[in-house]
Amino acid sequence: MNTTQSTPSTAQIKEAELSIHDVIARRESAHAFSPRAVAPATLRSILEAARWAPSSYNVQPWAFVVATKDQPAEHEAVASTLMDLNRRWAAHAPVLIVTVARTTFPHNGAPNRHAWHDVGLATANLLTQATALGLVAGPMGGFDPLAAREKLGIPEGWEPVTVIALGYPAEREAEATAAARKPRERDPLEHFVFAGRWGHTAHFAAAPRASEAGPLDGFRSVGIATIQN
C-alpha cells in the first residue's frame, strides 16, 4: 500500500504470467489517477468480485461504503478521514471505498476472529477484478477510523478497516519511464514459507539456481523496476 503506481508493459506481463497470473502480477497500488469516471457497471463488477470471496461460516463479515466524485460531499467526507500523506493523492481518485468489518457473528454476537481477515479476502478479490478491468486501486490503512465511523454513520459492531482509492491510471504515469518508478519490493519466499515446521526452509521456496530460474525470476530481476507496490 501507499506507494507510487504505473502500468506495466505487455512484455513484463508476459514474463510474469508464466509464473503467476497476470491479474496478480499487474496489480499495483496507485498514486495518480485519470479524471475518467468509473462506470456503474464497472463498479458493480468490482464489488461483485468481493462478494464471492470465502468467509468463515460464510457470514460475509464485510461492507463497502463507496463515494464517487459526482457526490462531492460524500467523497470529501471520506477523503477528510485520510492521513495527510494519503489525502494529498487519494483525494483525486474518482472513487473512494471504505471497507468495513463486522466483528461479531450475527446469530450469537460472539467475536468473529476472522472478520478482518475475511475483509482482506474480499478486498483482494476487489483489487484483482479492478486490475482485470484496467483500473488501479490503492488500499490505505492510514486514515482515522473514528472519524470514518462518525462521518459515514458506521454502526457499533462494525469497524472501518481500509480506504481504497480506485480509478483509471493517469496517462502521465502510464508513460513514465521505468527508471522514474519505485520498484516493488518483497521479502524472498524462503524468509516466510516453511516446510512442516516454523523455521524449516521449504525446498520449493528456496531461490532457484540460475540454471533453473523460472520466468518470474527474470520478471523480478529485470522487469521489477517498472512494477509497483
Add this chain to the structure above:
Amino acid sequence: MNTTQSTPSTAQIKEAELSIHDVIARRESAHAFSPRAVAPATLRSILEAARWAPSSYNVQPWAFVVATKDQPAEHEAVASTLMDLNRRWAAHAPVLIVTVARTTFPHNGAPNRHAWHDVGLATANLLTQATALGLVAGPMGGFDPLAAREKLGIPEGWEPVTVIALGYPAEREAEATAAARKPRERDPLEHFVFAGRWGHTAHFAAAPRASEAGPLDGFRSVGIATIQN
C-alpha cells in the same frame, strides 16, 4: 469456507467471466481431493502469488507453514489441529498450509491492526493462483491455534490464522451432477454496498431489472447451483 466443492463446467465459467474474472468466479472451497501430488514448482507459484499482495507499510506480516503428504509426520501434525468436521476431509488433502500473521510491527513492536487483514489479502492471491492452475483450496478457520503454535513451533508475536487444504479436485467431484452439489450463496450486493454513507443503497449495487440483467445474473440464477463456496 467449510463447504463442499466441485469443478464448474466451461459453460458456467463463460457466463461468469463476462462479469467477474474467471479466476474469481471459478474459485471454490474444496472438500474432496485427487491423490495427485502438487509439484514443487506449482506450490512455489501459488506462494509467489501470496508474496505479491499489498500490505500496510509493506511489512508483509505473513508466513506460511506448508505440510505435504510426503512428510507424513508434519502433515499429520497440522491435520491434528483441525476440528473433527474439517479433519475428516482435509486430512486427505495432499497439502495443508497454516497461514500465520505477525501482529506487531518489526521495527517498533507496536500492534499492527492490519496484520490479519493483510494475511487475508495474501491468502486470496494464493487462492486465485491455485484456481488459475486448476487446483482447489479450502481455507478453514476451524482449528486449534494453540495446538498449531505448539506443534509447529510458531513463535510469540505471530498468530496462526487459517489452515488451507490444497490439491487437485477429486475426479468423482468433478463428475458429480449439479443437483448433488450445495449451491454457493452470498448476500445480494445492495445489502452490503452503500453509497457515500452507511445504509444508503448504491444505485449500481441494486439488482438490475430483468431487461438490464448482466451475464453474471444469468450465472447466478442458472449456473449457481453448480458453483460452490
